[in-house]
Amino acid sequence: MFAVLVAAAIGLGLYALHLKRKVARDEQLAAQQQLEKAPPGNGPPTLVTLYVASDSDATLRKSQMSIVLPAERSERARAVLRALFGAYLQSPSTHPIGAGADVRDVSEGAMVYMPPLLEHGIKAKTEVVMLLVMIKGK
Secondary structure, rough: OOHHHHHHHHHHHHHHHHHHHHHHHHHHHEEEEHHOOOOOOOOOOEEEEEEEEOOOEEEEEEEEEEEEOOOHHHHHHHHHHHHHHHHEEEOOOOOOOOOOOOOOOOOOOOOOOOOOOOOOOOOOOOOOOOOOOOOOOO
């Protein structure tokens, strides 16, 4: 019985090590994707209206920004969100967000690593089942 428990402990340890390495690879890949620029828009700069959150007085402030938008609708939405993220990442920010904030599409079997205390949101396009694994550090 003791040998079975030791074997199970070793197996779980190896699996945890495998997951840790996979998360590190996925994190590195995500960092590389973050550095890559979105495909440039093919039209003239377009004036877009952003509603920027202000944490100091809990309001939304209307702000206009000129950005080049891609032709495809979903890519235009991403470009507008990235412009909003860019406004939030400027220092000082009225609503600071974590570095590396981005919009990502994930598919079945994908793994996403989020550093501790990272605020996040998920919007599912279809019914979804997720497995959340929290790895406690030292």
